[in-house]
Amino acid sequence: MLDQAVLQHLQGNRDRQLEKLFELLSIAGIASRNDGQCQRAAQWLADYLQQELGFQARIAETQGQPNVLGECIKSDDAPTVLIYGHYDVQPPDPLELWDTGPFEPAIRNGYIYARGANDDKGQLFAHLMAIKSWQQAGGGLPVNVKVFFEGEEEIGSPNLEPFVAAHAKDLSADAALVSDSAFFAKDVPSITYALRGLVYIELTLRGPSRDVHSGQYGGAVANPLNALARIISQMHDDSGRVTIPGFYDDVNDLTQQELDSWQKLPFNENAFASELGLHALAGGEDGYSALERLWARPTLDCNGIIGGYTAPGPKTVIPSTALAKISMRLVPSQNPEHIVRQIEEFLSRHTPSGMQAELSVMTKARPVLLQTDSPAMSAAKAAYAEGFGQEPALIRCGASVPVTELIQRLLGIDAVLMGFGLPDDRLHSPNERFALDQLYGGAIASAAFMQNFAGRQ
Amino acid sequence: MLDQAVLQHLQGNRDRQLEKLFELLSIAGIASRNDGQCQRAAQWLADYLQQELGFQARIAETQGQPNVLGECIKSDDAPTVLIYGHYDVQPPDPLELWDTGPFEPAIRNGYIYARGANDDKGQLFAHLMAIKSWQQAGGGLPVNVKVFFEGEEEIGSPNLEPFVAAHAKDLSADAALVSDSAFFAKDVPSITYALRGLVYIELTLRGPSRDVHSGQYGGAVANPLNALARIISQMHDDSGRVTIPGFYDDVNDLTQQELDSWQKLPFNENAFASELGLHALAGGEDGYSALERLWARPTLDCNGIIGGYTAPGPKTVIPSTALAKISMRLVPSQNPEHIVRQIEEFLSRHTPSGMQAELSVMTKARPVLLQTDSPAMSAAKAAYAEGFGQEPALIRCGASVPVTELIQRLLGIDAVLMGFGLPDDRLHSPNERFALDQLYGGAIASAAFMQNFAGRQ
Numbered sequence: 001m002l003d004q005a006v007l008q009h010l011q012g013n014r015d016r017q018l019e020k021l022f023e024l025l026s027i028a029g030i031a032s033r034n035d036g037q038c039q040r041a042a043q044w045l046a047d048y049l050q051q052e053l054g055f056q057a058r059i060a061e062t063q064g065q066p067n068v069l070g071e072c073i074k075s076d077d078a079p080t081v082l083i084y085g086h087y088d089v090q091p092p093d094p095l096e097l098w099d100t101g102p103f104e105p106a107i108r109n110g111y112i113y114a115r116g117a118n119d120d121k122g123q124l125f126a127h128l129m130a131i132k133s134w135q136q137a138g139g140g141l142p143v144n145v146k147v148f149f150e151g152e153e154e155i156g157s158p159n160l161e162p163f164v165a166a167h168a169k170d171l172s173a174d175a176a177l178v179s180d181s182a183f184f185a186k187d188v189p190s191i192t193y194a195l196r197g198l199v200y201i202e203l204t205l206r207g208p209s210r211d212v213h214s215g216q217y218g219g220a221v222a223n224p225l226n227a228l229a230r231i232i233s234q235m236h237d238d239s240g241r242v243t244i245p246g247f248y249d250d251v252n253d254l255t256q257q258e259l260d261s262w263q264k265l266p267f268n269e270n271a272f273a274s275e276l277g278l279h280a281l282a283g284g285e286d287g288y289s290a291l292e293r294l295w296a297r298p299t300l301d302c303n304g305i306i307g308g309y310t311a312p313g314p315k316t317v318i319p320s321t322a323l324a325k326i327s328m329r330l331v332p333s334q335n336p337e338h339i340v341r342q343i344e345e346f347l348s349r350h351t352p353s354g355m356q357a358e359l360s361v362m363t364k365a366r367p368v369l370l371q372t373d374s375p376a377m378s379a380a381k382a383a384y385a386e387g388f389g390q391e392p393a394l395i396r397c398g399a400s401v402p403v404t405e406l407i408q409r410l411l412g413i414d415a416v417l418m419g420f421g422l423p424d425d426r427l428h429s430p431n432e433r434f435a436l437d438q439l440y441g442g443a444i445a446s447a448a449f450m451q452n453f454a455g456r457q
Numbered sequence: 458m459l460d461q462a463v464l465q466h467l468q469g470n471r472d473r474q475l476e477k478l479f480e481l482l483s484i485a486g487i488a489s490r491n492d493g494q495c496q497r498a499a500q501w502l503a504d505y506l507q508q509e510l511g512f513q514a515r516i517a518e519t520q521g522q523p524n525v526l527g528e529c530i531k532s533d534d535a536p537t538v539l540i541y542g543h544y545d546v547q548p549p550d551p552l553e554l555w556d557t558g559p560f561e562p563a564i565r566n567g568y569i570y571a572r573g574a575n576d577d578k579g580q581l582f583a584h585l586m587a588i589k590s591w592q593q594a595g596g597g598l599p600v601n602v603k604v605f606f607e608g609e610e611e612i613g614s615p616n617l618e619p620f621v622a623a624h625a626k627d628l629s630a631d632a633a634l635v636s637d638s639a640f641f642a643k644d645v646p647s648i649t650y651a652l653r654g655l656v657y658i659e660l661t662l663r664g665p666s667r668d669v670h671s672g673q674y675g676g677a678v679a680n681p682l683n684a685l686a687r688i689i690s691q692m693h694d695d696s697g698r699v700t701i702p703g704f705y706d707d708v709n710d711l712t713q714q715e716l717d718s719w720q721k722l723p724f725n726e727n728a729f730a731s732e733l734g735l736h737a738l739a740g741g742e743d744g745y746s747a748l749e750r751l752w753a754r755p756t757l758d759c760n761g762i763i764g765g766y767t768a769p770g771p772k773t774v775i776p777s778t779a780l781a782k783i784s785m786r787l788v789p790s791q792n793p794e795h796i797v798r799q800i801e802e803f804l805s806r807h808t809p810s811g812m813q814a815e816l817s818v819m820t821k822a823r824p825v826l827l828q829t830d831s832p833a834m835s836a837a838k839a840a841y842a843e844g845f846g847q848e849p850a851l852i853r854c855g856a857s858v859p860v861t862e863l864i865q866r867l868l869g870i871d872a873v874l875m876g877f878g879l880p881d882d883r884l885h886s887p888n889e890r891f892a893l894d895q896l897y898g899g900a901i902a903s904a905a906f907m908q909n910f911a912g913r914q
Contacts, residue, residue: 090772091766209734212733212885216855218758219786219855276667281811282812283674293676294674294675301675304767304776308760314613314784315782355739399670427670428670
C-alpha cells in the first residue's frame with residue numbers, strides 16, 4: 001500500500017500541481033523549429049527540478065535541441081530509478097481545427113486540451129507530481145531518482161544515441177520508467193512490452209530544370225509528380241504487402257501464446273474504425289488481424305506529398321520537382337540500416353528515365369521487445385493496481401519511442417513502459433488531450449512504483 | 458506592301474508605345490484572385506481603347522472576371538476583323554525565382570521581363586500598336602476592327618462559352634485574329650492551325666475523419682496519400698499510355714502529309730531536352746515522335762499534389778485527406794464531356810476501400826483544327842512576310858486557347874492564330890519574357906494583315 005501521507009498529498013495538491021503543468025504546456029517547444037522555445041521548455045524543467053523538487057539539474061546541450069538531466073541521490077545503497085520523458089511536441093498544424101489554442105491549455109469535461117497534454121508533457125509530469133509528494137509528505141524519496149527529459153523525440157531523436165552513449169554514467173540506474181504510451185482502452189490499464197521502430201525518409205524527384213507549361217511541354221517531358229506517384233504506388237502490391245526487396249527478411253513470427261493473449265483484449269474493430277469515421281479498417285496487409293497489423297507487422301506510409309501548384313484554382317504546370325515524406329514502421333527484428341539500403345536499391349531501380357531521385361534519411365529507430373518478468377515489471381504491475389484499481393494488461397504498441405531501445409542496448413536496462421494516456425487522446429492531431437483521471441492515477445502509480453521498487457530490489 | 462506612313466509611325470513611336478504596355482504589365486490581374494486587379498486591368502484597356510485609339514469600348518461583366526469589348530466601325534461595306542486577347546495572367550509563384558518583380562516590367566538584352574510580357578498582354582498589345590499607327594498616320598483603319606479581351610483565360614475560361622454565345626452579335630466579324638501562341642523557333646515565323654483541348658480536374662481523397670499518428674494507426678487505416686499515388690499511377694501503363702477506358706476512342710490519326718511537313722521543321726529533340734536540363738525527352742507514349750506527342754497525342758499530367766505534413770522536418774502523420782490537380786490535353790476529335798464521364802467511371806472503379814473520392818471538374822475545352830486555306834489565312838501569311846521577312850510555317854501547338862474553338866463553333870469564323878512569342882519565353886514560369894523584336898514585328902504583321910484583308914475580301 002502506498003504511504004498514506006504521500007497519497008493524501010497527491011490528492012490534496014492537484015490544483016497547485018496542475019498550475020505548474022499548464023506553465024509547461026504553454027511553451028511551444030517544437031524540435032524542428034529553431035525559435036528558442038525548446039530552450040525555454042528545457043530551462044523551465046531544470047528550474048522546476050531544482051527549485052521545487054530539490055534535485056540537482058542541468059541543461060545538457062546536443063547538436064540539436066537541449067536535454068534536461070536531473071538527479072536526487074538519497075543513498076548509495078538505495079536502488080536508482082531513471083525516469084525518461086520528452087518535452088518537445090509535434091507541430092500543431094492545422095491550427096484552424098483546434099477548439100482552443102494548442103499552447104493555451106484548457107480543461108473541458110475532465111480533459112486537459114493542449115499540444116503535449118498527453119505526448120509527453122502530461123505523462124512526464126505525473127512522475128514530477130509523485131516526486132513532489134514524496135519530498136513534501138513522505139519524508140523524501142524512497143529510491144534514488146534520475147530524470148532525463150529529451151528535446152527531440154518528435155523529430156525522431158537524431159542526437160539521442162550519441163547522447164545516451166556519452167552520458168551512460170549520468171543515466172545509469174537499476175530500472176527505467178518511460179511514460180510515452182497508452183492504455184489499451186479506458187479502464188484497461190496497460191503496460192507496453194514492444195514498440196515498432198521507424199525509418200523516415202524524404203524523397204525528392206527532379207525533372208525539368210524549371211516548371212514548364214503542361215500544354216507546351218506535356219507529352220514530351222516526364223512529370224515529377226506522375227513519376228513520384230508511380231514510385232510510391234510501386235512500394236506496395238495489391239494485397240497491401242510492401243514490395244521493397246528484403247523488407248520482410250527479419251520480421252519475427254508471433255508465438256501462439258501472444259496471439260492468444262491478444263484475443264482476450266477488448267478490441268472491437270468496428271468501433272476502432274467508426275471512431276475515425278470509417279466503415280472498415282482497410283490499411284495494411286491482407287491476412288492479418290488489425291492488432292497484428294498495428295503491433296507486429298511493418299508498414300510503409302506517406303506522411304506528406306507536395307509538388308506543383310497547390311493553391312486554389314487551376315494552373316497548367318509541369319513542376320520541376322516533387323517531394324514525398326515516407327515512413328516505415330519496423331517490427332522485431334528488422335534493422336533500420338538494412339531497410340535504408342534496400343530502399344536505396346529500390347529507388348535506383350525504379351527512378352524513371354528523365355528523373356533524378358534524392359533520398360534523405362531523417363530517422364532510423366530500431367524496434368523493441370522487452371522482458372515481461374523483471375523486478376521492475378513486477379513493481380510496475382503492483383503500482384498500476386494502486387493507481388488504477390487493477391493489474392495492467394500487457395500489450396504492444398505500433399508507435400516508436402526510440403529511447404527505449406537505447407536504454408536497453410546502451411545502458412543495459414529494460415525500460416518499463418508505464419503509459420498513462422488513453423487511445424483517443426489525439427496525439428499528433430488537433431485537440432490533443434489528456435484525462436485528469438489518467439494524470440492523477442499516473443502520479444499515484446509512479447509514487448507506488450518507487451516504494452515497491454525500493455522494497456523489491 | 459504595308460503603307461509606309463503606318464510603318465514609319467510604328468517604328469518612330471516605340472518608346473511611347475512601350476511605356477503604355479508597361480503600365481498594363483504592372484497590373485497583377487490574376488483571374489483566380491478576387492482582389493480587384495482584374496477589374497483594374499480591364500478598366501485600363503477600356504480607357505486606352507477610348508482615349509488613345511478612338512474606339513467605343515466597355516467593360517462587359519461575367520460571373521467571374523470582366524471582359525473588355527471595343528469596336529471602331531469605319532463603314533458597313535468594309536470587312537470586319539475581330540481581335541482576341543486575354544489580359545489575365547498566371548500566378549507568378551514561385552516569386553523567389555524571378556530576377557526582377559513579375560509586375561515590375563524590365564528590359565534586359567532585348568527582352569521585356571514580366572508576368573504576361575508574352576502571355577498575353579504583350580501579344581495583344583502588338584495589335585493595339587498597329588491600330589494606333591493606322592489611326593495616327595494611315596488615315597484611319599483600313600477595316601472595321603472589334604476587340605475582345607478576356608479576363609479568365611488562365612483559369613480555363615469558365616464563363617467564356619455563355620459570354621460568346623450571348624455576345625455573338627457584338628463579336629460578329631469576317632475574320633478573327635488570336636495572338637496567344639508562338640513561333641516554332643526564333644526566325645521560324647509560324648501560324649498555328651491546331652490546338653489541344655483541356656480537361657482539368659481536382660481529385661480529393663478522404664480517409665480517416667482526422668489526421669492520425671502513423672505509429673498508432675499505421676497498418677490498420679488506409680492512407681489517402683498512398684491511395685492517391687496508387688490511383689494516379691494507375692492512370693498510365695508502363696508504355697506511357699493513358700489507361701482510362703475509352704480515352705483514345707476519338708483520337709484522329711495524322712495524315713502522312715502532315716507528318717511529312719513536320720519533318721521539315723527545324724526540331725532538335727536533344728536541344729529541346731537540354732534547354733530543360735534533361736538528357737532525353739521521356740514523357741508521353743512510346744512509339745511516337747516528340748512532335749507527335751506534343752501536338753497530336755493526348756496527355757494526362759498531375760499539375761499539383763498536396764497532402765499530409767509538408768513543412769521541414771519529419772512528422773509521423775496519416776492525413777485525413779489528399780488532393781491532386783490533374784489535367785488532360787485533348788486532341789481532335791476528343792470530347793471533354795466524354796472524357797469527364799470516363800474519368801468518373803475510372804474513379805468509381807479505382808477508389809480503394811476505406812476511401813472516398815471527390816471529383817471537381819475545373820476546365821473543359823475542346824481541341825481545335827483550323828482551315829489553312831481561307832482568305833484570312835492568306836492575308837496572314839503575306840502579313841508575316843512583312844513583319845518578319847518570310848512566310849510562316851504552319852504548325853500545331855500542344856496548349857489550349859479555348860476561345861479559338863468557340864469562335865469557330867459559335868461565331869462561324871475560323872480564327873487565325875497569329876502568334877508572336879518565342880518558344881523559350883517561359884510562359885507560366887518565373888522570368889517570363891517577350892522579345893522586343895517579336896513585339897515590333899508582330900505590330901507590323903497586324904497592321905499589314907488589316908491592309909491585306911481589306912483588299913482581299
